[in-house]
Amino acid sequence: MAFGGDIGCGRTPSTLVGFVPDGTRRLDVVLGSGRIVHVVPRRAPLGQPGLIVTAVLPPGEAIRRVGRVTTRVPRHAARRA
DSSP: OEEEOOOOBTTBOOEEEEEEOTTEEEEEEEETTSOEEEEOOEEOGGGOSSEEEEEEOOTTOOEEEEEEEEOOOOHHHHHHO
């Protein structure tokens, strides 16, 4: 995972952007206040591998940590396909 963004100032909120691997269902972003924001990744443009995330955070909030939630396909379901 690779992340970046802009730090907000005053009434301008901070932003989060980044790339996550395929299979990522959502990102759980823990903010400085302890609140959790769920960000859903989308396909990267132009056929690039992986997924991309973008989010505008609430004003005055910082990012404490980011964790990803993956979707796993059960082995028996993969064999049926």
